Amino acid sequence: QVQLVESGGGLVQAGDSRRLSCTASGRTFSTYPMGWFRQAPGKEREFVATISASGGTTYCAASVKGRFTISRDNAKNTLYLQMNNLRPEDTAVYYCARGPAWLTTPTDARDFDYWGQGTQVTVSS
Numbered sequence: 001q002v003q004l005v006e007s008g009g010g011l012v013q014a015g016d017s018r019r020l021s022c023t024a025s026g027r028t029f030s031t032y033p034m035g036w037f038r039q040a041p042g043k044e045r046e047f048v049a050t051i052s053a054s055g056g057t058t059y060c061a062a063s064v065k066g067r068f069t070i071s072r073d074n075a076k077n078t079l080y081l082q083m084n085n086l087r088p089e090d091t092a093v094y095y096c097a098r099g100p101a102w103l104t105t106p107t108d109a110r111d112f113d114y115w116g117q118g119t120q121v122t123v124s125s
Contacts, residue, residue, distance in 0.1 A: 001025075001026075002024060002025060002026050002028075002098060002114040003024070003025040003026075003114075004022055004023070004024050004025075004096050004097070004098065004114055004115065004116035005022065005023050005116055005117070006020060006021065006022045006094065006095065006096050006116040006117065006118060006119040007020070007021050007022075007023075007119060008020040008021050008119060009093075009094065009119030009120045009121045010120075010121065010122070011122045011124065012086055012121070012122070012123055012124070013086075013123070013124050013125075014086060014087055014088060014123055014124065014125050015085055015086065016086050016123075017082070017083060017084045017085070017086065018083045018086060018121060019080060019081065019082050019083070020036070020080065020081040020083065020094055020096075020119060020121070021078055021079070021080055022034070022036075022078065022079040022080075022081075022096030022116055023076075023077060023078050023079075024077045024078070024079070024098070025077070026077075029074060029077040030053060030054075030074035031053055031101060032053055032098050032099060032100075032101055033050060033051060033052050033053050033098075033099035033100075033101075033103060033104060033105055033106055034050070034051055034070075034072060034079045034096060034097070034098055034099060035047065035048070035049065035050040035051070035070075035096070035097050035099055035106060035107070035112060036048040036049045036050075036070060036079075036081045036094060036095070036096055036097075037094070037095045037096075037097060037109055037112075038090075038092035038093065038094045038095065038121075039092055039093050039095070039118075040089075040091060040092040040093075043092075045095070045109055046061070047061050047107045047108075047109065048060070048061055048064055048068065048070075048081070048094070049061065049064065049068055049069075049070035049081060050070065050099065050105040050106055050107055051070045051071065051072055051079070051105065052104045052105055053101070053104075054074075055071065055072045055074065057104055057105050058070050058071075058105065059105045059107065063089075064083075064090075067083065067084050067085045067086075068081060068082065068083050068084070069081070069082040069084075070082075079096050081094065081096075083121070086121075086123045087123060088123050088124065088125045089123075090121065090123050091121060091122050091123050092120075092121060093118040093119065093120050093121075094118060094119050094120075094121055095115055095116055095117075095118045096115070096116045097109070097112035097113075097114060097115045097116070098112060098113055098114040098115075099111055099112050099113075100112075100113070
């Protein structure tokens with residue numbers, strides 16, 4: 001059983017930066033790609049960013065490209081999402097998730113098997 005625990009959410013102002021973390025249990029973290037998703041009130045969960053198992057390949061959604069950066073530290077079993085120049089439309093619950101080992105940078109939520117409980121990010125204007 002894999003447990004993912006997000007942290008780092010909170011209330012920020014537009015233009016601020018914030019870094020989210022996701023710590024995974026177990027000893028297989030480095031063999032799976034990971035992703036970040038978010039869900040705003042009344043909206044469906046949407047893909048934010050994904051990173052390969054080694055960390056060498058990343059991909060971000062167009063809505064956050066150039067502002068958000070996904071990274072990982074496999075020695076610490078931790079996934080990160082650095083969010084810069086935050087906007088009110090970035091307000092959402094952010095989730096980390098584990099992707100399937102056979103995909104390099106998955107983006108479809110249906111392919112991810114383990115999810116964290118989510119952390120709220122609220123951006124005020």
